[in-house]
Amino acid sequence: MNTLPAWDLTPIYPGCDSKEFSEDLHTVVTESKALEADLETGSCDLKQSIERYELVLDYLENLNAYSSACLTTNTSNPxxxxxxxxxxxxxxVVQHLEVLFLNYLAQRGDEVEKRTSQGGDLQAYRFPLQELLEEQKHQMAPELEALASDLARSGTDAFSRLQEAMGSSIHTQWDAETVKTVVQLRSDATNADRNVRKVAFEKELALWKAYEVPFAAALNGVKGTTLTLDKMRGFASPLDRSLFESRxxxxxLDALIGTLEESIPLFRKYLKKKAQLLGLPGLSFSDLFAPVGKEASHFTYEEAHSFIVKQFSTFSEEMGAFADHAFKARWIDPESRKGKVGGAYDTSFPLAKQSRILSNFDYTxxxxxxxxxxLGHAWHDSVVLPKSNLQRTYPMTLAETASIFSEFLVFQGSLAESSGEQRLALVEQFVQDATQVCIDILSRFYFETEVFARRPDGELSALELCSIMEEAQKRTYGDGLVEYHPYMWAAKGHYYSSDFSFYNYPYAFGQLFALGLYEKSRHSGSSFPAQYKTLLAATGSLSAREVASLVDIDLADRSFWEQGMAVIATYIGELCDAPLH
Structure with missing residues (x-):
């Protein structure tokens, strides 16, 4: 196979030790302090203040995206x-500025209202500024916000880093010659050999059990702090804060969760069918990711390039051309190598108005x-990057729209070129992923709801956390599984974030919203790609409800979410009709 290319970051900065990088760091600090001084004296115009504030945010985002991108390709590079x-x-320094900026806006509330109204010179900022004013109402005194930010570094952020470090490094003996980390054990969940999956699962559970005390202490610390700070900031609950941040x-939320709950029997039917396809009397948690059918032919990187461009172009020539440029301009770092993080992500650079994609391409x-x-994320970036910072920052609920939509385009193209065992494998993989996004996500939502309900009464032991987790899985997976995973609370880093609680339902929102949009595109003709682009462009400057209304979707209407679920149901039906071998 040909050597995979590395991404080209030089259009962003020549290097982390470059003059340009250092100058931009200096700019962030000096401009932040200069703006702080002017805000305190009230000596600058509202529009000028907003533009200066956005510029500081752009510089910081550019620096953060670049330094993080470099580190993820070589995590030990000093x-x-x-x-x-x-x-x-x-x-x-910028966090301190943010507190003062929100207070500045609040002091000029009437002016903000007037200038963002219809015909005002700041009309385009109507939603972002109103959102910031609402956020200011939930802000503690500046000195308390500064203290909270400082303490987070050695408190909730430290607990999060502890979970991340332990969750990737704790290990056990696999055989006489091999030691495996818990990450490697979890990767064995996709092994075709059930005995390998079973042994890996048992060893994984034993590892979590051995280290359950520090994991439980970290989770209690994060959730306890979150409850305290959310209460201090005037939120009725962590969920209320999460909904505000999700727009x-x-x-x-009730329409979304109700749709997920209504779909539980559908997914249990799939899980029982998967057990039959695997020749098992019942499915264990360790069998959830077991392969079914025959995997499609392997792809070279060049073939992946051509195939993605082709499928994107069937929907939008502009989108296809964008993907082609991303490949040719070396915006992608696809090679898996020592020192590079696993997984994949997209990141954007507001000053360069470009994106970069890290992946670990495995030719499958x-x-x-x-x-x-x-690339769907990057396409979304390209649509919003021409806008100013406050008008392009979108919430988690809308963050997965373009990515899942793009992924589904490729899925449709792959189905069109497959049959028999290969088609079965593709369909099962899609349904398997949907099960995680709908059923597992629902179990995580139930778990977090219960933890927040019980945490005010005192710290929860590892045994209690396991009990809550298993009960949540029984409510969702139910008799679709014969064995559960009581330590998922230790394995999932999302639980350990104090910045965003309920880091779960936005994924289900994104999945069903994207599938609902795809269904709409099938009946809207050639005008839909332009409507879709308009929708993406608005994700940073409107509420989720207003964004959806641009294409005549009512997010509070269960029937919309059911359309997305109906797409999944179609493939579950196909899978359940598949003959046993």
């Missing part, structure tokens, strides 16, 4: 580690699908 630390130091309301259809997913 130069990259230093750069990340430098950016973190600069971000503390949705309870009515929309799954690798192609991952590239399509991340």
């Amino acid at each position: 130069l990259f580690l230093k750069a990340v630390s430098q950016v973190e130091e600069a971000s503390l 949705i309301d309870r009515q929309i 259809y799954s690798g192609v699908s991952t590239l399509a997913h991340e």
